[in-house]
Amino acid sequence: MSSRPGKRVRYAVVGTGARAEMFVRALVLDHPDTAELVAFADVNQARMDAHNRWLGGLGHPAVPTYPAADFLAMLDKERVDTVLVTSVDVTHDEYVVAALHAGRDVVTEKPMTVDVPRCQRILDAVAATGRHVSVAFNYRYNPLHEKVRQVVADGAVGEIGSVHFEWLLDVRHGADYFRRWHRDKANSGGLMVHKASHHFDLVNWWLDAVPVEVYAAGRLFFYGEAGRRHGYARDYARAHGAPAADGDPFALRLADHPRLRELYLDAEAEDGYQRDQNVFAPGVTIEDDMSVLARYSTGATMTYHLTAYAPWEGYRVMFNGSRGRLELEVCESDFVSPTAAGALKGAALHGDEAAAESGSATLTLRPFWEPPRQVPVDGYRREGHGGADTRMTRVLFGGEPDPLGRAATARDGALALLTGLAANRSFETGQPVRVADLLTIP
Numbered sequence: 001m002s003s004r005p006g007k008r009v010r011y012a013v014v015g016t017g018a019r020a021e022m023f024v025r026a027l028v029l030d031h032p033d034t035a036e037l038v039a040f041a042d043v044n045q046a047r048m049d050a051h052n053r054w055l056g057g058l059g060h061p062a063v064p065t066y067p068a069a070d071f072l073a074m075l076d077k078e079r080v081d082t083v084l085v086t087s088v089d090v091t092h093d094e095y096v097v098a099a100l101h102a103g104r105d106v107v108t109e110k111p112m113t114v115d116v117p118r119c120q121r122i123l124d125a126v127a128a129t130g131r132h133v134s135v136a137f138n139y140r141y142n143p144l145h146e147k148v149r150q151v152v153a154d155g156a157v158g159e160i161g162s163v164h165f166e167w168l169l170d171v172r173h174g175a176d177y178f179r180r181w182h183r184d185k186a187n188s189g190g191l192m193v194h195k196a197s198h199h200f201d202l203v204n205w206w207l208d209a210v211p212v213e214v215y216a217a218g219r220l221f222f223y224g225e226a227g228r229r230h231g232y233a234r235d236y237a238r239a240h241g242a243p244a245a246d247g248d249p250f251a252l253r254l255a256d257h258p259r260l261r262e263l264y265l266d267a268e269a270e271d272g273y274q275r276d277q278n279v280f281a282p283g284v285t286i287e288d289d290m291s292v293l294a295r296y297s298t299g300a301t302m303t304y305h306l307t308a309y310a311p312w313e314g315y316r317v318m319f320n321g322s323r324g325r326l327e328l329e330v331c332e333s334d335f336v337s338p339t340a341a342g343a344l345k346g347a348a349l350h351g352d353e354a355a356a357e358s359g360s361a362t363l364t365l366r367p368f369w370e371p372p373r374q375v376p377v378d379g380y381r382r383e384g385h386g387g388a389d390t391r392m393t394r395v396l397f398g399g400e401p402d403p404l405g406r407a408a409t410a411r412d413g414a415l416a417l418l419t420g421l422a423a424n425r426s427f428e429t430g431q432p433v434r435v436a437d438l439l440t441i442p
Contacts (some may be wrong), residue, residue, distance in 0.1 A: 010079055034399055041074070104131065140408065201416035209298040220284060245424070292305070323368060
């Protein structure tokens with residue numbers, strides 16, 4: 001990360017959708033002594049204007065705005081030190097590489113990019129410029145996940161032989177990936193890249209290992225045109241202004257949510273992007289039910305499953321070791337009520353609001369020949385990815401010490417991508433994929 005002794009680091013944000021808001025708030029409210037927000041860049045002026053209005057509500061002056069085409073000019077004119085990339089995933093590499101070659105450091109939202117060629121471009125640019133890329137893997141900063149790292153590293157369950165990891169997205173959260181640009185794999189890499197890169201990064205970090213071989217199977221079972229087979233599909237393209245969407249629990253009503261209305265509905269005239277597409281409409285090219293078997297450099301294996309249409313939301317991770325077993329179980333919401341299914345998604349989906357439904361989290365150590373015991377975890381809360389967002393931005397923007405090595409580099413970002421990219425290749429071929437055949441990681 002760039003820093004100039006005695007001066008605040010100057011940040012510009014490129015990509016001003018909903019996810020940018022968490023970073024913007026952290027910059028201007030939580031770290032004004034070390035960080036300074038100096039500019040926005042986007043393809044859509046209306047979205048940048050919305051963020052500037054929100055800055056006024058935070059007591060911060062509006063910052064200059066730039067069309068995305070003027071990105072390089074912005075870097076010089078605003079004397080930007082570090083670029084914060086929160087644009088559509090497929091465009092990450094464009095801004096990351098340009099910023100690095102312009103002599104700037106980068107913080108990019110996960111995933112770092114969406115495919116092998118773009119990942120290689122970023123790695124080559126890091127090597128050529130010597131600049132730094134940080135990937136915002138906030139799940140590393142969740143106190144539960146930090147505790148897992150500590151317990152595994154301390155050898156409480158011995159050498160890890162295998163990991164079982166199941167992630168459930170409920171029909172409120174999971175559905176949202178099928179309304180947005182994420183529904184097109186060309187934009188997002190699919191959920192194996194956009195969502196599961198979080199999870200694969202955690203396993204890499206927990207095991208201190210890298211993936212070697214991946215076999216996977218996935219399909220579109222529930223959303224898209226499959227919804228007609230299951231009896232859920234209604235005939236409308238997007239929810240706004242569509243009578244057929246009335247009463248549909250899968251419909252997002254942008255006009256009912258002021259922030260989403262400003263960012264998307266009121267901004268449509270500029271780029272035509274519709275945030276509230278029918279999750280069962282044609283055009284979905286990503287999977288919603290995915291299974292992965294991965295082998296790691298330590299010899300450990302992982303079985304992983306991601307379901308994007310579950311009745312409850314949460315995850316289970318089980319570590320089988322030579323001295324016992326460690327079990328993490330998190331319930332983020334135990335069900336989705338019909339009235340909440342189409343409620344505000346923007347903040348809730350990104351962990352910034354607690355779900356109304358009940359949740360719980362337990363970490364259990366089961367040593368051989370001893371009773372199981374609960375492992376206490378300090379600092380966990382349901383909001384903000386278990387408190388991870390705030391903890392992450394303290395390291396990224398505030399310079400807080402990071403003894404656990406949570407800050408993720410471009411190399412970490414590439415390693416997290418590799419499992420998902422290999423899974424996508426395996427979906428296509430039906431064969432195991434050696435990750436070394438996809439990309440060489442320094």
